[in-house]
């Protein structure tokens with residue numbers, strides 16, 4: 001199978017690319033850090049191909065898309081995983097922070113879809129009508145429940161969830177399956193800077209295994225670990241004011257250096 005994974009220079013994307021290459025798949029990998037991608041490709045010669053790009057740069061992405069088509073001809077599975085996280089301080093509102101997070105997490109995903117769709121459609125033409133390519137994007141379990149300081153990150157991931165849910169409707173008749181991936185906490189450079197407890201944390205290998213298996217089964221939603229995602233999903237059914245009151249102990253007080261859970 002032919003995969004394209006964005007955000008493969010570290011964390012979840014890198015672990016997923018390693019697993020897929022280890023199983024003999026062909027994997028196109030993208031991110032801005034070319035050296036890290038090249039190191040990954042060197043471990044799987046001939047199987048992992050590097051297409052460095054910034055997903056917020058539409059022109060650079062178009063170039064990467066052309067290169068992927070020239071090398072791979074079509075794609076079977078695309079995992080749009082590139083993303084960032086920044087937390088908001090409500091006492092010191094910074095709208096530029098929102099712009100940065102939305103640009104990478106939402107617009108970057110939209111930009112990648114522009115390149116991915118023709119390659120997935122080519123897969124249907126080449127491999128026949130029984131073949132169902134998969135378009136997947138990594139959102140977050142943070143989008144299940146509005147959490148303290150996550151106004152920018154959570155909103156960007158809720159936007160990705162909506163984007164993919166809508167696309168599932170629009171691509172259904174074309175035979176392209178759409179998947180939303182909602183991880184809980186995973187031990188990566190992105191979470192290494194967090195100064196608050198992160199319950200039910202998984203390793204990148206565990207996360208990659210769960211994502212790979214979900215993709216193989218053409219799941220519409222892959223979320224994990226259930227011991228975190230089920231309570232989050234249940235809590236969002238509480239009345240809004242109950243939710244806000246319940247989450248008060250997690251709100252950082254002005255004189256506190258670190259964030260409580």
Ligand SMILES: NC(=O)c1ccc[n+]([C@@H]2O[C@H](COP(=O)([O-])OP(=O)(O)OC[C@H]3O[C@@H](n4cnc5c(N)ncnc54)[C@H](OP(=O)(O)O)[C@@H]3O)[C@@H](O)[C@H]2O)c1
Nearest residue numbers: 007009010011012031032033054055082083185186188190
């Ligand atoms: N770790 C968690 O607990 C967790 C939980 C829920 C969801 N997620 C999501 O999972 C995804 C992967 O995150 P991670 O935890 O594995 O963090 P990570 O190790 O920091 O990986 C993020 C990846 O995205 C790439 N990236 C960021 N901005 C980019 C841009 N403008 N253009 C191209 N690539 C870009 C980074 O590569 P370069 O810097 O080299 O470009 C890196 O490869 C993210 O979407 C994140 O929001 C993570």
